[in-house]
Structures are given as C-alpha cells and as structure tokens.
Amino acid sequence: MTVKVQCEDFDVGAELAAMTRGRTSIGGVTLFVGLVRDMASGAAVSAMTLEHYPGMTERQLEAIEAEARARWPLDDALIIHRYGRLEPGDQIVLVATASAHREAAFESCHFLIDWLKTKAPFWKLEATPEGERWVEAKESDDSAAARWAKDA
Amino acid sequence: MKVLYFAWLRTKIGVATETVDLPAEVKDVGALVEWLKTRSPKHAEALANSKVVKVAVNQEHVPYDHPVSTGDEVALFPPVTGG
Numbered sequence: 001m002t003v004k005v006q007c008e009d010f011d012v013g014a015e016l017a018a019m020t021r022g023r024t025s026i027g028g029v030t031l032f033v034g035l036v037r038d039m040a041s042g043a044a045v046s047a048m049t050l051e052h053y054p055g056m057t058e059r060q061l062e063a064i065e066a067e068a069r070a071r072w073p074l075d076d077a078l079i080i081h082r083y084g085r086l087e088p089g090d091q092i093v094l095v096a097t098a099s100a101h102r103e104a105a106f107e108s109c110h111f112l113i114d115w116l117k118t119k120a121p122f123w124k125l126e127a128t129p130e131g132e133r134w135v136e137a138k139e140s141d142d143s144a145a146a147r148w149a150k151d152a
Numbered sequence: 153m154k155v156l157y158f159a160w161l162r163t164k165i166g167v168a169t170e171t172v173d174l175p176a177e178v179k180d181v182g183a184l185v186e187w188l189k190t191r192s193p194k195h196a197e198a199l200a201n202s203k204v205v206k207v208a209v210n211q212e213h214v215p216y217d218h219p220v221s222t223g224d225e226v227a228l229f230p231p232v233t234g235g
Contacts (some may be wrong), residue, residue, distance in 0.1 A: 123229065
C-alpha cells in the first residue's frame with residue numbers, strides 16, 4: 001500500500017510490474033491514469049500547474065487508501081499524484097488496485113479516484129490564450145464521490 | 153496560530169502563510185474566517201464568499217462550526233481540483 005506525491009513522471013508499466021512481482025495471489029489489477037487535456041471549458045490549454053498542501057495531501061491520500069482497504073479485499077493499492085507544471089498529454093495521477101478478483105479491483109479503483117478528487121488538497125492552474133485561470137471544482141465530481149457514501 | 157492560504161486565496165491575499173494572534177472571542181472556524189476578513193481589504197475580498205472558502209484544521213477537512221485554538225495549523229483554500 002503506497003502513496004507518492006511527486007513532481008517527477010511515473011512509469012505505469014514499471015509500477016504494475018513492481019506491484020505484482022512474485023505475488024501470485026493477485027488475480028487482477030485495475031489501473032487509472034489521469035492525463036492533462038489540451039482543451040477545458042472551450043479554451044485551449046497549453047499548460048497546467050498543480051499546487052498542493054504538502055503534509056495534508058499525503059495524509060488525505062493515505063486515509064482514502066485505508067478506507068478502500070477496509071471496504072474491499074485488496075492485495076495492494078497505489079496512488080501516485082504529481083504536482084508542478086505539466087503539459088497536455090502528461091500524466092497527472094495513477095491509481096492502481098490489485099485483488100484476487102476483478103470486481104474488488106475495479107470498484108476500489110473507481111472509488112479512490114472519485115474520492116481523491118474531492119478530498120486531496122490539489123488545485124489546478126490552467127494556462128490558456130486568455131491568460132491563467134484556476135480550475136473550478138465540478139458538481140459532477142461531488143456527485144461522483146457521493147455515490148460511494150455509505151448508507152447511514 | 154499559523155494560517156495557510158492556497159490557490160487563488162493565496163494570490164488574492166498575497167501571502168502563502170501568516171502567523172496571527174488569535175483574539176479570545178474567536179473560538180471556531182466561522183468566527184476565524186470573519187475575523188481574518190478584518191485584517192486587510194485583500195483578505196475581505198478573497199474571503200467574501202464563504203461557500204468557496206474551505207477550511208482544514210491540522211490537515212483535516214472541517215466544517216465552519218469546528219473549534220480552533222492558538223496551537224492549530226489552519227488552512228483556507230478553494231474547493232479542491234486534483235485527480
């Protein structure tokens with residue numbers, strides 16, 4: 001179970017190999033990779049700078065990873081989130097979950113990226129032809145996260 | 153108390169962090185945000201719409217009725233946009 005917050009890029013193949021090497025109880029791995037798009041809200045995006053809250057970011061990511069482990073039978077989970085200046089096509093985030101069976105891997109990966117979007121303290125600044133602008137949070141992200149809320 | 157600002161709150165206020173002497177009557181997050189508005193016109197403008205000012209106390213997300221005290225690390229920021 002690993003959380004990494006880093007400026008550097010990551011190698012999805014290498015991370016997958018490291019997660020599964022010698023662990024033959026794993027039956028499936030789900031990977032989600034978030035990328036920088038070249039368009040947002042109708043404007044061309046030439047770069048994106050991610051700011052975060054060092055310390056709190058790691059705490060929040062570790063907490064949601066622990067929540068995923070409590071809800072699904074996972075052999076492993078990995079979250080890598082980058083910060084700093086990125087360009088269209090660059091990788092932003094990797095979420096990987098490994099389990100004996102595919103349902104736990106798929107569901108927990110989906111849960112982690114949805115929750116991460118509403119809890120991890122990152123903010124995106126986009127560079128567009130009209131200048132820089134801070135990305136606004138989307139209500140659809142809140143509703144995506146809300147569907148994982150446990151019934152009281 | 154240490155107060156941190158992120159994203160457009162940081163750029164509007166003009167500082168990333170400041171140390172403040174908390175008045176005795178400020179006991180929760182809501183009162184803290186109101187009091188911070190009185191520090192400068194930039195603070196007042198940046199913090200005007202509390203719907204888009206989220207708060208963490210000691211690196212945990214908290215609601216506005218959460219208590220605050222002198223030793224806390226308090227962060228103010230817009231809704232997060234990671235992932």
